[in-house]
Amino acid sequence: MQILGIDPGIRNTGWGVITLLDGRLTHVANGVIKPDSKSPDAVRLQTIAAGLAAVIDSHHPDCAAIEEIFVARSAASALKLGMARGVAMMQCAAAGLPLRELAARRVKKSVVGTGTADKAQVAAMVTRLLAVQAVNADAADALAIAIAAGHDGGAPAQSTSGDAGSGLERAVAAALAREAGGGTGGSS
Numbered sequence: 001m002q003i004l005g006i007d008p009g010i011r012n013t014g015w016g017v018i019t020l021l022d023g024r025l026t027h028v029a030n031g032v033i034k035p036d037s038k039s040p041d042a043v044r045l046q047t048i049a050a051g052l053a054a055v056i057d058s059h060h061p062d063c064a065a066i067e068e069i070f071v072a073r074s075a076a077s078a079l080k081l082g083m084a085r086g087v088a089m090m091q092c093a094a095a096g097l098p099l100r101e102l103a104a105r106r107v108k109k110s111v112v113g114t115g116t117a118d119k120a121q122v123a124a125m126v127t128r129l130l131a132v133q134a135v136n137a138d139a140a141d142a143l144a145i146a147i148a149a150g151h152d153g154g155a156p157a158q159s160t161s162g163d164a165g166s167g168l169e170r171a172v173a174a175a176l177a178r179e180a181g182g183g184t185g186g187s188s
Contacts, residue, residue: 004061005146008084014138020150027130030139052091065100065149110148
């Protein structure tokens with residue numbers, strides 16, 4: 001299953017694509033869409049829409065995941081985040097992708113083990129799990145969202161039986177075992 005994670009923002013929209021197959025996490029790609037900060041909001045939102053459409057067209061994910069809305073610092077920040085999030089959700093719907101919404105605390109707990117992890121901890125664990133350095137913190141957050149969605153069983157329409165997280169749990173254990181063994185690229 002190929003999963004697109006999206007970390008929306010009007011300044012930077014991070015994206016990350018992973019594959020979860022037979023309990024093994026594999027990095028496919030990650031990046032960030034950076035609209036021109038001097039452009040009007042409508043143009044910035046169009047840049048995000050076009051960028052996500054290109055990512056979806058290029059990588060053909062099976063499903064997508066995005067963080068749920070959280071309380072922003074100000075009403076203006078919340079509004080702009082909501083606009084970027086809406087554009088991202090619209091692009092997923094236009095592509096026919098099932099979309100899962102995950103709480104930020106759930107993403108952190110799924111990837112790091114604690115819902116109060118900071119951005120550096122999330123990025124470090126993403127690097128450990130996928131053996132790749134994300135383009136920036138927004139891309140790392142998007143990869144974490146994709147990982148958490150995989151842990152939860154992927155697309156909303158799929159079963160979330162007791163075995164849904166077992167594949168990710170095996171992948172996390174394998175990544176930690178590789179690191180404990182020196183991380184020198186032995187096969188698993």
